[in-house]
Each structure stands twice: as structure tokens, then as C-alpha cells.
Amino acid sequence: MSTVDGAALLARLEPLMPDLRGRLKANAPMSEITWFRTGGPAELLFQPADADDLAAFLAAVPADVPVLVVGVGSNLLVRDGGVRGVVIRLSAKGFGRIDVLDDNRIRAGAAVPDKRLAAAARDAGIGGFHHYHGIPGSVGGALRMNAGANGVETQERVVEVHAVDRQGRQHVLTNEDMGYAYRHSSAPADLIFTEAIFQGYAEDKAVITKMMDEVQEHRETVQPIREKTGGSTFKNPPGSSAWKEVDKAGCRGLTIGGAQMSPMHCNFMINTGSASSHDLEMLGETVRTRVLDHSGIRLDWEIKRIGEYADGEEPVQPFLGRLL
Incomplete structure (x- = not known):
């Protein structure tokens, strides 16, 4: 660059x-x-x-x-x-405020970590947010990609979303305006979400705490949460799980440079310490190719890739073929 x-x-x-x-x-x-x-x-x-x-x-x-x-x-x-x-x-x-509203509603800024939203809901006795305890992102990202876990998605909780467009105009969107689908929102790409209001329901704090503890235990048991990782690499294809397809294609533990598909959860890429972004993207595309060759399934990236290649780096083309 x-x-x-x-x-x-x-x-x-x-x-x-x-x-x-x-x-x-x-x-x-x-x-x-x-x-x-x-x-x-x-x-x-x-x-x-x-x-x-x-x-x-x-x-x-x-x-x-x-x-x-x-x-x-x-x-x-x-x-x-x-x-x-x-x-x-x-x-x-500027964007990390949380307010508990009437009728089991919560207003949260886009920079609020998902885990903090879950904790605020628990403290207020509002159910329906325990799944955010296991999502390593923020409210803004959850709104954009319809983040979900443990059988609950963001679209189930959203009442309205505040946003600013590329021209500096401010908007308020309804749940319907967000156009939610699996790990996707069809809201205009130039909108920057600033805050949202979520709807929950009355729930005993002890019950919420138990569900959050179960989420945490599950994460610690099956996910490499203490590694340099980007979370789930690929979206689940219809009728299957991404990790199962990666595993069946023989890519658990696959390594390119300093990048590796986690031996613990093979839908997680990790930087073992010396990886470049090029290593990570090459690994991801190699896995996609092997899964396509093995099962005919085209995995879609869940991780967002941005920016330009460094001088001397070859662009990583999708579906590399059987190169490795």
C-alpha cells in the first residue's frame, strides 16, 4: 500500500x-x-x-x-x-450507552459489546438476550449480519434501528425495513447503524444467569476462544453445518503459513502467531475449494474481508482448485 x-x-x-x-x-x-x-x-x-x-x-x-x-x-x-x-x-x-426502557425493552448503542447487552438484560430481568453472551462482536455488527447463537437471531429482538447514511442523513428503520435473512440484512449497505431498540420479555434473573452460564460453558468446550480468531469463518449451508463440511473434506487442522483451521472447531480460522492476512484468506479459499470438490457445497464466507493486497501479494481467487 x-x-x-x-x-x-x-x-x-x-x-x-x-x-x-x-x-x-x-x-x-x-x-x-x-x-x-x-x-x-x-x-x-x-x-x-x-x-x-x-x-x-x-x-x-x-x-x-x-x-x-x-x-x-x-x-x-x-x-x-x-x-x-x-x-x-x-x-x-459515543455509542456505548445502554438504557433499560419500559415494557422489557432495551436501547443499546452500536458500539455496545454483545456480551454487555446480555449482561444488562439479565440485570434488568429481561429475557431473550442470553445468546449474545456467546457472540464476540458488537450491537452494530449484530444488526448488520443478523447475528445469532443458540437458536436465537437478532431479528427476533429488534424493534427499531437508528442509522446515518453516506450523505449524513439520519434514519429510523423498523424490523421489516432491515430485511433480515440468515446472517444477512438487506438494509442499504451505506447505512451506519448508531443504536437500536430491542424487545425482550420478563424473566427470572436466575434463569437467565443459568442460560448464560450454559452458553459460556459451550463456547469454552468447543471453540478456540483464547486464540487469535475471527469466529465462524463460513456460514452454515442449507441443511448442514459449515464445520461438518469442512471436517468431511479433511480440513480440520489444515495449515497455510501461520494460518490454521482450528483442530478444536474446524469452522474457526486461527492465527497461530505468524500468519499474514494473505495466509488466512488463502487458507479460507483452499477450504472452500476442498469442500466444493468433496461435497459439491459452496461455502460462503461469514468473515468480512476488506482492503487491498500488499505489494507483491497475488490476489486470492475464489475456488483455487486442487492446489494444495
């Missing part, structure tokens, strides 16, 4: 938004954000102070400057060449 000059972009944008209250940083290392701990820099990283600050920023940014939002980096692979344009990351200070 040698042609990128974050300082130049910063110098271009700062005069357009003199009243900006958030933080702009040039050439920000994305490897410090992602759970894989890999990837090149963001040309410019912006952390808005609040929704109004975000709206003002987006209204001022020229249309030719790419804008991308990321969450806590748990389900994200940033390529080694980094990310051109502006990467927006919502801070806990």
Missing part, C-alpha cells in the same frame, strides 16, 4: 469540517483492531463523538472518498495492503 498517503487525505478533509469533535488519525494500524491481529493500515481512521458528529462528518466528506465502518474487529479480515479512504469505528464513549 505504498501509494497511500494518509497525511495527504487528512490535510484534504480537515478544512472541510472545522467543527468536528471526533478523532481523525492517518495511517492507523488495523492490526491493532482486528482479532486476527493482522492487516495493513487504514488510510484514515475516524472515531466520531456521537451520531450528530458522524452525520456532520459524512455530509462533509467528498463523494470520491471511500467510507467503510467497522466494529470491534471480531469477524473481520483486513488485507495486508490496508484500506483506502476512511474507516469509521464507533467508540464506546
Whole structure:
């Protein structure tokens, strides 16, 4: 990413938004954000102070400057060449508030960790949120990808979602507007979610605590939660589980460079310590190829891949064929 000059972009944008209250940083290392701990820099990283600050920023940014939002980096692979344009990351200070409302409803900012949402619901005696205890992401990501676990999905809890579009206009979306499907929302891709209201139901705190403990025990038993991982790598195909197809194709423990399909849960990729993002993406595409060859099933990535390849890296093409 040698042609990128974050300082130049910063110098271009700062005069357009003199009243900006958030933080702009040039050439920000994305490897410090992602759970894989890999990837090149963001040309410019912006952390808005609040929704109004975000709206003002987006209204001022020229249309030719790419804008991308990321969450806590748990389900994200940033390529080694980094990310051109502006990467927006919502801070806990500006978007991390939780309010318990009447009628077993909860308002949560997009930067609230899913695990914290589960804990707040438990403390308020509101059921229907225990599954978030086992999802390693934030509310914004859960809204975008209809995150779910233990048989419950985000779409079952959402009442309304607040968002800002690329032009800085603020919107309120209903559950229907979100267009939910399995691990997917058809809400416009340029919308940045800022907060949401969720609906739960009255439940005994002891019952919720028990369910959350079961979620945690399950995760610790079957998932490599203490590794550098991005969570589930592939979406479950219709009628099967991604890990079963990966396992049947002989890819449990498969390694490329410093990247490995976890021997513990083979739908989790892990950085064993020396992996590049290129290693991880190559491994993922190799697994997809082997599964396709073995069972005829095309696995879809659940991990979001962004950015550019570094100088000298060959682009990773989907379905590589029997190369390894």
C-alpha cells in the first residue's frame, strides 16, 4: 500500500469540517483492531463523538472518498495492503450507552459489546438476550449480519434501528425495513447503524444467569476462544453445518503459513502467531475449494474481508482448485 498517503487525505478533509469533535488519525494500524491481529493500515481512521458528529462528518466528506465502518474487529479480515479512504469505528464513549426502557425493552448503542447487552438484560430481568453472551462482536455488527447463537437471531429482538447514511442523513428503520435473512440484512449497505431498540420479555434473573452460564460453558468446550480468531469463518449451508463440511473434506487442522483451521472447531480460522492476512484468506479459499470438490457445497464466507493486497501479494481467487 505504498501509494497511500494518509497525511495527504487528512490535510484534504480537515478544512472541510472545522467543527468536528471526533478523532481523525492517518495511517492507523488495523492490526491493532482486528482479532486476527493482522492487516495493513487504514488510510484514515475516524472515531466520531456521537451520531450528530458522524452525520456532520459524512455530509462533509467528498463523494470520491471511500467510507467503510467497522466494529470491534471480531469477524473481520483486513488485507495486508490496508484500506483506502476512511474507516469509521464507533467508540464506546459515543455509542456505548445502554438504557433499560419500559415494557422489557432495551436501547443499546452500536458500539455496545454483545456480551454487555446480555449482561444488562439479565440485570434488568429481561429475557431473550442470553445468546449474545456467546457472540464476540458488537450491537452494530449484530444488526448488520443478523447475528445469532443458540437458536436465537437478532431479528427476533429488534424493534427499531437508528442509522446515518453516506450523505449524513439520519434514519429510523423498523424490523421489516432491515430485511433480515440468515446472517444477512438487506438494509442499504451505506447505512451506519448508531443504536437500536430491542424487545425482550420478563424473566427470572436466575434463569437467565443459568442460560448464560450454559452458553459460556459451550463456547469454552468447543471453540478456540483464547486464540487469535475471527469466529465462524463460513456460514452454515442449507441443511448442514459449515464445520461438518469442512471436517468431511479433511480440513480440520489444515495449515497455510501461520494460518490454521482450528483442530478444536474446524469452522474457526486461527492465527497461530505468524500468519499474514494473505495466509488466512488463502487458507479460507483452499477450504472452500476442498469442500466444493468433496461435497459439491459452496461455502460462503461469514468473515468480512476488506482492503487491498500488499505489494507483491497475488490476489486470492475464489475456488483455487486442487492446489494444495
